[in-house]
Amino acid sequence: MADANVLSEKINHQLNIASQDPLAVARELAEEFASTATERDERGGTAWHERDRIRKSGLLRLIIPASLGGLGFNWPTALEVVRTVATADGSLGHVLGFHYLVSVVPHLIGSEQQRRFYYQQTAEENWFWGNAFNPPLVSSVYPDQIIGWKVVITQDGEAYRLNGTNFYCSGATGSDVLVISALRPGIDRLTRSFVVGAVPTNREGVMVNNDWNNFGQRQTDSGSVTFHNVRVHKDELFLDPGPFRQAFATLRTCISQLTLTNVYLGLAQGAFMTGKQFVPTRAQAWINSGLQDPTEDPYILRHFGEFWVELEGARLLANRAAESLQNAWIAGEALTAEERGSVAVDIATAKVAAIRSGLRITGEIFEVMGARATKTKDRFDRFWRNLRTHSLHDPVDYKLRDLGRWALKDEAPNAGFYT
Numbered sequence: 001m002a003d004a005n006v007l008s009e010k011i012n013h014q015l016n017i018a019s020q021d022p023l024a025v026a027r028e029l030a031e032e033f034a035s036t037a038t039e040r041d042e043r044g045g046t047a048w049h050e051r052d053r054i055r056k057s058g059l060l061r062l063i064i065p066a067s068l069g070g071l072g073f074n075w076p077t078a079l080e081v082v083r084t085v086a087t088a089d090g091s092l093g094h095v096l097g098f099h100y101l102v103s104v105v106p107h108l109i110g111s112e113q114q115r116r117f118y119y120q121q122t123a124e125e126n127w128f129w130g131n132a133f134n135p136p137l138v139s140s141v142y143p144d145q146i147i148g149w150k151v152v153i154t155q156d157g158e159a160y161r162l163n164g165t166n167f168y169c170s171g172a173t174g175s176d177v178l179v180i181s182a183l184r185p186g187i188d189r190l191t192r193s194f195v196v197g198a199v200p201t202n203r204e205g206v207m208v209n210n211d212w213n214n215f216g217q218r219q220t221d222s223g224s225v226t227f228h229n230v231r232v233h234k235d236e237l238f239l240d241p242g243p244f245r246q247a248f249a250t251l252r253t254c255i256s257q258l259t260l261t262n263v264y265l266g267l268a269q270g271a272f273m274t275g276k277q278f279v280p281t282r283a284q285a286w287i288n289s290g291l292q293d294p295t296e297d298p299y300i301l302r303h304f305g306e307f308w309v310e311l312e313g314a315r316l317l318a319n320r321a322a323e324s325l326q327n328a329w330i331a332g333e334a335l336t337a338e339e340r341g342s343v344a345v346d347i348a349t350a351k352v353a354a355i356r357s358g359l360r361i362t363g364e365i366f367e368v369m370g371a372r373a374t375k376t377k378d379r380f381d382r383f384w385r386n387l388r389t390h391s392l393h394d395p396v397d398y399k400l401r402d403l404g405r406w407a408l409k410d411e412a413p414n415a416g417f418y419t
């Protein structure tokens with residue numbers, strides 16, 4: 001009972017300060033999550049307790065306008081919250097970040113009525129949003145030409161029916177509502193066929209499959225979701241303006257890219273802090289160094305100096321990209337394609353820096369910690385496994401190709417599902 005009272009007091013404390021200082025709440029949650037991260041990484045599956053702690057913390061309302069019941073914070077704050085949680089646990093940072101991403105889809109591509117409804121319901125009911133949105137299968141030569149259907153949507157009187165399976169559905173398990181994507185069968189043009197909507201996760205026919213068991217990001221619940229003749233009402237589809245008619249609508253991809261950038265940066269910071277704590281307390285000076293204290297080893301110091309420079313560079317780029325995103329968000333429907341392209345360049349630059357520096361730091365941190373850091377029980381490799389697993393979903397080479405076109409020819413990336 002005493003432990004329950006302590007937890008209740010902590011929850012009330014976090015709820016009270018979330019509206020004033022959400023980063024303080026994120027730091028408290030990160031400290032709590034770090035204490036169980038190793039065991040949960042080994043176990044995989046759903047982090048039920050930790051997700052419930054996020055739900056009760058008030059952070060699910062962070063990005064919702066205050067006028068509609070939310071906390072009314074901006075994207076730089078929300079993304080720093082994601083980064084802070086990811087420092088302790090990349091999976092939970094990912095799940096929280098995707099909640100922010102998918103919960104604003106009605107704002108981006110829905111009507112004003114849908115925008116208000118979903119924001120208010122999320123704030124009042126404290127909804128946790130999950131992802132069941134997939135890019136469609138399109139031709140590499142003609143990007144508007146569909147070459148395959150995974151989930152299809154068909155008319156059923158005044159409503160619609162969903163059938164098929166989408167994959168990499170992060171945060172679907174335990175969610176209240178899912179953002180879904182589907183195609184109208186037989187229509188081979190993306191802009192006419194692609195449909196996005198939101199359905200309750202517990203609706204009849206929705207099956208969230210427990211089939212995520214990768215070596216990293218093991219508690220993101222990023223498995224598949226299958227739809228068996230799921231009924232969808234017309235007002236649950238975001239048809240006005242829809243996903244393609246405005247530059248503002250295409251910011252969904254920018255938010256997704258920058259969310260993951262901050263997850264990667266959080267993982268790199270987590271590895272850095274792990275090494276910083278490990279070296280003075282558990283590492284030994286190398287026998288041929290002539291030193292007793294490993295913190296005086298010039299090679300260890302050099303590594304930490306390089307880590308610091310790379311982390312600072314990636315952090316500043318991520319912060320700049322967050323400010324660019326916020327400016328585009330404020331512009332709303334007045335956002336131009338050129339302005340959107342500039343945001344995409346800032347985000348791609350930050351993402352490449354976060355992945356490159358993150359992979360180096362999460363791997364090379366063992367150079368400073370030494371052989372004792374490889375014990376299985378510590379699972380210090382989880383930072384690298386987490387970053388390596390998810391960064392492969394969107395190859396850096398293609399980001400660099402896009403940035404090369406910008407650097408050489410002043411051509412901004414076209415809006416797409418990964419740019």
